[in-house]
Amino acid sequence: MKVLLTGFEPFGGYTINPSQLLIQALPDHYLGMDLVKQILPVDHQQGPQKMLALLRSHQPDAVIAFGLASGRVQISLERVALNLLDFPIADNAGVIVENQPIVPGGPAAYFSTLPLLAMQAALKAEEISAEFSLSAGAYLCNQVFYTLMHEIVSQDLNTQAGFVHLPDLPEQTAQASRPVPSMSLEVQIQAAHILVAQLGSSN
Numbered sequence: 001m002k003v004l005l006t007g008f009e010p011f012g013g014y015t016i017n018p019s020q021l022l023i024q025a026l027p028d029h030y031l032g033m034d035l036v037k038q039i040l041p042v043d044h045q046q047g048p049q050k051m052l053a054l055l056r057s058h059q060p061d062a063v064i065a066f067g068l069a070s071g072r073v074q075i076s077l078e079r080v081a082l083n084l085l086d087f088p089i090a091d092n093a094g095v096i097v098e099n100q101p102i103v104p105g106g107p108a109a110y111f112s113t114l115p116l117l118a119m120q121a122a123l124k125a126e127e128i129s130a131e132f133s134l135s136a137g138a139y140l141c142n143q144v145f146y147t148l149m150h151e152i153v154s155q156d157l158n159t160q161a162g163f164v165h166l167p168d169l170p171e172q173t174a175q176a177s178r179p180v181p182s183m184s185l186e187v188q189i190q191a192a193h194i195l196v197a198q199l200g201s202s203n
């Protein structure tokens with residue numbers, strides 16, 4: 001089984017992104033699976049293009065895309081990708097896209113096909129708190145998530161796929177003027193292993 005795992009480069013004034021550090025820390029092989037690990041640019045053109053190129057060149061059996069959602073308290077298992085670009089801040093190319101579809105005329109939304117129930121239960125069993133989320137936002141993470149699901153459905157691929165948002169790392173929040181929740185990289189890396197181990201489960 002081949003699994004594509006992606007993270008994002010830093011954006012929005014941060015110098016680090018937990019999803020990048022997490023991807024870099026994961027092994028190349030785990031539980032008999034080959035893990036293809038890649039970092040995506042926070043760029044409304046290059047980010048989705050790179051995801052599509054990776055899908056086409058590696059033809060993975062499963063994809064878990066990771067990104068940072070600053071302020072989230074738990075590992076957030078995203079349920080749905082929306083056909084909407086409405087950036088709260090500029091991407092790393094300096095572009096803000098407002099109130100546009102990702103795929104004009106495309107479906108309003110796609111559901112994750114990852115085994116989210118099994119993933120949440122497995123995380124909780126290891127005392128890592130995890131929630132379901134009904135919004136991956138309207139920025140790059142949602143754009144890459146929607147692009148990924150749209151390609152799988154349009155090409156009729158048999159690929160399990162979805163998106164997971166991560167909390168900030170403690171070092172990202174230390175200088176904040178108000179309290180911001182965080183989760184250590186060590187726990188986030190453990191969570192990623194648990195999520196990968198659940199691939200192939202049916203729910």
Ligand code: PCA
Nearest residue numbers: 008067068139140141142
């Ligand atoms: N988080 C952003 C984009 C890159 C990332 O790590 C988002 O939630 O859209």
